[in-house]
Amino acid sequence: ILTACGGKPGAEAPETTATSGVAAVAPIACADLARQAVPNATFTLAVPVAAGAFQPAPSAAPPMGPPADYSKLRAFCRIAGTISPVPDSTIGFELWLPSDGWNGKILQVGNGGAAGSIVYSALAEGLQRGYAVSNTDTGHVGGGGDFSWAAGQPERLKDYAWRSVHETAVTGRALTTLHYGKEPAR
Numbered sequence: 411i412l413t414a415c416g417g418k419p420g421a422e423a424p425e426t427t428a429t430s431g432v433a434a435v436a437p438i439a440c441a442d443l444a445r446q447a448v449p450n451a452t453f454t455l456a457v458p459v460a461a462g463a464f465q466p467a468p469s470a471a472p473p474m475g476p477p478a479d480y481s482k483l484r485a486f487c488r489i490a491g492t493i494s495p496v497p498d499s500t501i502g503f504e505l506w507l508p509s510d511g512w513n514g515k516i517l518q519v520g521n522g523g524a525a526g527s528i529v530y531s532a533l534a535e536g537l538q539r540g541y542a543v544s545n546t547d548t549g550h551v552g553g554g555g556d557f558s559w560a561a562g563q564p565e566r567l568k569d570y571a572w573r574s575v576h577e578t579a580v581t582g583r584a585l586t587t588l589h590y591g592k593e594p595a596r
């Protein structure tokens with residue numbers, strides 16, 4: 411049994427998970443998630459989205475594959491922001507949390523080519539299946555075949571190669587735990 415600082419018997423510390431480092435506590439409302447302290451993360455958006463109301467921004471990258479029918483989406487909490495674990499690293503991410511019917515799991519979806527954008531259609535598919543679902547731009551903005559951002563940018567290359575996926579998974583898991591008040595099962 412862990413005890414709170416000072417080691418006083420009977421004063422147990424909140425349960426902290428080994429994977430996210432976030433204590434399991436009462437669920438936190440969507441709009442309040444942007445005010446939570448998550449290492450290296452800055453939030454630009456934390457809003458509830460009504461069923462069928464989501465529309466990607468006109469500047470969003472064209473979908474890979476057939477476009478999603480967003481009019482059939484369930485209600486969800488949309489969180490967007492950046493993760494900056496080291497200088498010269500700015501990893502964009504989105505996390506969508508089902509408002510009801512969460513299957514207890516988190517899914518991180520990918521993108522293709524050079525990445526460089528959030529893939530909303532992949533987020534939509536995971537959300538419809540009940541997952542808390544996240545995606546990353548892999549640390550840069552650009553088209554699927556454009557690697558010009560990589561020239562002379564060793565930290566962006568690390569973001570693209572591995573760090574953005576890891577950091578998005580850690581941040582997504584922490585926010586999912588905070589929102590639902592419990593760790594994802596998988």
